Amino acid sequence: MxxxxxxxxxxxxxxxxxxxxxxxxxxxxxxxxxxxxxxxxxxxxxxxxxxxxxxxxxxxxxxxxxxxxxxxxxxxxxxxxxxxxxxxxxxxxxxxxxxxxxxxxxxxxxxxxxxxxxxxxxxxxxxxxxxxxxxxxxxxxxxxxxxxxxxxIAQGIENSARRNLSYIERAVFAFNLASKGFERPVIMTALSTDKTELSKLISVAKSIPMDVIMAIGPAPAAGRRKWIALAQDWTNATRTRLQGLLASENFAAQESDRRFELVVTELATKPDRRAVTEYEWSPKQSGRIKGRIRSAGNSFTLALKTGDAADFGDYISRRLDELYDAFKAGK
CATH class of the missing domain: 3.90.1530.30 (Conserved hypothetical protein from pyrococcus furiosus pfu- 392566-001, ParB domain)
Structure with a gap:
């Protein structure tokens, strides 16, 4: 470095x-x-x-x-x-x-x-x-x-010389540099950060889809803790739940910080049990498996297909008691 x-x-x-x-x-x-x-x-x-x-x-x-x-x-x-x-x-x-x-x-x-x-x-x-x-x-x-x-590095100097980047802007900048093949020490220098924090930044920008980040915007008041929480809880179902909100005119008309608040509020609201939700699942890391999930009222269906489907399905089945116990303890 x-x-x-x-x-x-x-x-x-x-x-x-x-x-x-x-x-x-x-x-x-x-x-x-x-x-x-x-x-x-x-x-x-x-x-x-x-x-x-x-x-x-x-x-x-x-x-x-x-x-x-x-x-x-x-x-x-x-x-x-x-x-x-x-x-x-x-x-x-x-x-x-x-x-x-x-x-x-x-x-x-x-x-x-x-x-x-x-x-x-x-x-x-x-x-x-x-x-x-x-x-x-x-x-x-x-x-x-x-x-x-x-x-x-010059862009990093410019950003520190005037208004600092918001947390998510730093995360996107770090993710973009990593995606272009820049080594971690270079990115750490450009953002004046350390190895551990850089990994967090890249993880946040990698977990949340870029079009969702762009829809929310820089959100300067939403700091590190809130963005990390959103990234950690992000799933394919999260994206499905936010589709209506992100496409609404009211959402687009709000200031960026307000848009972030609306996203958090939407995800904290208990979903309508009568609504039917269907979405595809695939592992965040590349893998030979895909899933189709359907949630409707009091029923929930998970269908797995391709290479690892049978083995992974068996793995889940053997741990259903363990998973259910963890779910009940969490509630």
């Missing part, structure tokens, strides 16, 4: 080095800068007004190199998603209005697209990029040579 931490220190060090240069630039009594240095000067003045050290470091990273003007249509989003919240969607957004009135004071950071010639990927500044797209303006950007590990 040492090399990953040194990467983080190197990327974060760019903040510190340029922050000092910009502070010195603010003290100089010079004529206004012309040409390409203009945006850098603008950025220096912006930093001079900032009081939060983390924000100052974030923006300082974006100085130091020549600012270029790019067509926003040539810039793609990062190859790994972290935030679940939507980017600005209309001209009424606060950031869009600010850029419309004051211009783009701070450039975004991009890299050359690793697969597509003459295109770029945004590393910092997704929201600024979207705001400029909505305004139909060119994008002030700095192009820096970064590899994939640099990008994910």
């Amino acid at each position: 040492g090399s990953d931490m040194s990467r983080r220190d190197r990327l974060k060090g760019l903040f510190d080095d340029t922050a000092q240069e910009l502070a010195a630039a603010n003290l100089e009594e010079e004529a206004p800068l012309r040409g390409p240095a203009g945006p850098v000067r603008s950025m220096a003045l912006t930093l001079g007004r900032m009081e939060e050290e983390s924000r100052a470091m974030q923006e300082a990273l974006l100085s130091g190199e020549r600012v270029v003007e790019l067509d926003p249509d040539l810039i793609d989003v990062s190859f790994v998603r972290d935030r679940l919240a939507e980017l600005p969607q209309d001209l009424a957004d606060e950031l869009v209005r600010s850029i419309e009135e004051n211009g783009q004071e701070v450039p975004i950071l991009v890299r050359q697209h690793p697969q597509v010639a003459a295109r770029y990927q945004v590393v910092y500044g997704h929201r600024r990029l979207q705001a400029l797209r909505l305004l139909g303006r060119k994008v002030q950007a700095i192009i820096r040579k970064l590899d994939d590990v640099d990008v994910v």
Whole structure:
């Protein structure tokens, strides 16, 4: 993990080095800068007004190199998603209005697209990029040579420098990175977490279907304990019970934290005994077995099929007394 931490220190060090240069630039009594240095000067003045050290470091990273003007249509989003919240969607957004009135004071950071010639990927500044797209303006950007590990660690630095990711956003970010083959030490560095907590994060995002997570959203008030509880209790039946709620207009109209509460409330409500529920079951880990479950009133049917069906059915049958005793004790 040492090399990953040194990467983080190197990327974060760019903040510190340029922050000092910009502070010195603010003290100089010079004529206004012309040409390409203009945006850098603008950025220096912006930093001079900032009081939060983390924000100052974030923006300082974006100085130091020549600012270029790019067509926003040539810039793609990062190859790994972290935030679940939507980017600005209309001209009424606060950031869009600010850029419309004051211009783009701070450039975004991009890299050359690793697969597509003459295109770029945004590393910092997704929201600024979207705001400029909505305004139909060119994008002030700095192009820096970064590899994939640099990008994910840089995204981690950006997230800690402004609003922290919610718990489920951290879980999705970790799961996405793991799915793309990044090693655990790299993900731990990007999220500033340890091995045990990282395993929990990945487990939560793996247990709850991604479309359900997206329907709920970042839910910043629903922390670690609530999301872990939801993940631990998740089954195929849970998904079936939530179908109506997740598809309702009322659910979609609520704030993200309220949507999480509605999901928890729905699952805590005793299901209607008269309702007929049918759903498929398959093991979370891959296996040679499938099940069809039907629950109606006072009857419950489990039908198993494919390779391990007979053996697993026999295994369950031999333990029915044990399982029923555990069920009664739990009640």
